Amino acid sequence: MADELLFGLYIFVLAAFVGYQVITRVPPLLHTPLMSGTNAISGISLVGSLVAAGAHYNTVSTVLGLIAVTCATINVVGGFMITDRMLKMFKRREGDPS
Amino acid sequence: MRTFLIQVAYLAASVLFILGLRGLSSPETARRGNLLAAMGMLLAIVGTLFHKDIISYEWIIVGMVIGSAIGAAMAIFMPMTAMPERIALSHSFGGLAAALVGVSEYYRHAGELGAVKMTAIGFEVLLGALTFTGSLMAFGKLQGLITGVPVTYRFQNSSNISLLMISLGIIGYMIFVPSQHVLFYLMLVLGFLIGVLLVLPIGGADMPVVISLLNSYAGLAAAATGFVLSNNILIISGALDGASGFLLSVIMSKAMNRSFTNVVFGAFGSVAETAPQRRGRPPGG
Numbered sequence: 323m324a325d326e327l328l329f330g331l332y333i334f335v336l337a338a339f340v341g342y343q344v345i346t347r348v349p350p351l352l353h354t355p356l357m358s359g360t361n362a363i364s365g366i367s368l369v370g371s372l373v374a375a376g377a378h379y380n381t382v383s384t385v386l387g388l389i390a391v392t393c394a395t396i397n398v399v400g401g402f403m404i405t406d407r408m409l410k411m412f413k414r415r416e417g418d419p420s
Numbered sequence: 421m422r423t424f425l426i427q428v429a430y431l432a433a434s435v436l437f438i439l440g441l442r443g444l445s446s447p448e449t450a451r452r453g454n455l456l457a458a459m460g461m462l463l464a465i466v467g468t469l470f471h472k473d474i475i476s477y478e479w480i481i482v483g484m485v486i487g488s489a490i491g492a493a494m495a496i497f498m499p500m501t502a503m504p505e506r507i508a509l510s511h512s513f514g515g516l517a518a519a520l521v522g523v524s525e526y527y528r529h530a531g532e533l534g535a536v537k538m539t540a541i542g543f544e545v546l547l548g549a550l551t552f553t554g555s556l557m558a559f560g561k562l563q564g565l566i567t568g569v570p571v572t573y574r575f576q577n578s579s580n581i582s583l584l585m586i587s588l589g590i591i592g593y594m595i596f597v598p599s600q601h602v603l604f605y606l607m608l609v610l611g612f613l614i615g616v617l618l619v620l621p622i623g624g625a626d627m628p629v630v631i632s633l634l635n636s637y638a639g640l641a642a643a644a645t646g647f648v649l650s651n652n653i654l655i656i657s658g659a660l661d662g663a664s665g666f667l668l669s670v671i672m673s674k675a676m677n678r679s680f681t682n683v684v685f686g687a688f689g690s691v692a693e694t695a696p697q698r699r700g701r702p703p704g705g
Contacts, residue, residue: 330647337434337660363437383524383527391487393514407500
């Protein structure tokens with residue numbers, strides 16, 4: 323179990339560094355779309371809810387899982403669609419991106 | 421073999437998330453970046469559907485259909501001017517989902533949780549709960565449902581910090597005595613309460629910074645879920661999201677000429693002063 327924890331922590335720390343590095347030079351123009359995009363990615367908790375909803379551990383878990391799947395899907399679908407809509411508008415308005 | 425394929429799907433999804441985030445931080449590639457991230461999410465979901473514990477799909481389908489309908493409706497009908505509100509609302513759903521998965525896992529294993537899983541569940545539930553109510557508060561303030569003026573009172577920071585300390589204390593205690601159901605649900609309630617109290621003193625103009633910070637919390641909650649379920653994609657995307665959300669809120673408060681610590685820890689400085697000045701600037705100026 324200690325191995326598993328250590329492995330998880332490795333992944334966590336390295337991924338956090340990547341997350342920090344990739345967006346360091348984001349221009350102000352893209353602050354809101356990026357916020358919306360990372361919001362969509364945070365809907366990844368859908369993965370956890372899917373297992374809870376589909377596994378039939380017990381009634382309470384299934385009900386909680388169903389609600390969680392619904393909520394997380396709203397986050398994912400809404401997040402990606404709105405980010406795309408936002409970026410589409412950007413393209414039209416600003417002829418040349420700064 | 422099945423586990424191997426799931427892991428391959430997760431690995432590909434992680435790469436797509438990273439490429440997507442990088443794409444999103446530059447104007448030329450932003451739209452493609454968003455598409456890549458969406459493809460990553462699709463891969464992660466499809467991979468998870470083959471998880472060995474999932475034995476029936478009816479509730480999954482029901483939840484995903486309802487969720488997609490609401491999410492799509494929100495994306496299509498929400499006016500473009502109400503963007504931060506939309507993000508905040510969508511956030512509250514993500515936070516609630518994380519908290520509920522945590523409660524479900526706790527309910528299932530209550531007595532027999534090891535130290536690592538108990539800690540992870542604790543953080544997942546606490547962060548998920550405070551993201552939920554915090555985002556709802558942010559939504560309410562931006563929408564004008566709650567007053568956008570910062571609400572302050574004496575000992576605000578110290579009482580908030582004590583509440584947080586109590587919650588962390590409960591998690592610490594439960595590592596040794598995981599079967600304390602009452603304490604667990606008390607911590608859930610405290611999480612909800614802390615979310616409300618954290619956003620209460622923050623003015624409307626600073627809200628985007630807070631929303632981005634809540635984004636970071638939602639990411640950390642997802643990462644904690646990953647530790648609970650031993651699921652790498654949750655840990656990776658949670659960490660990506662936690663770090664980028666945090667950095668983005670720091671960058672944003674700098675761009676608005678606001679001190680990040682002030683935004684988070686108190687309603688110093690006049691909010692009304694900064695707001696019109698920001699609106700006057702042309703977009704992308």
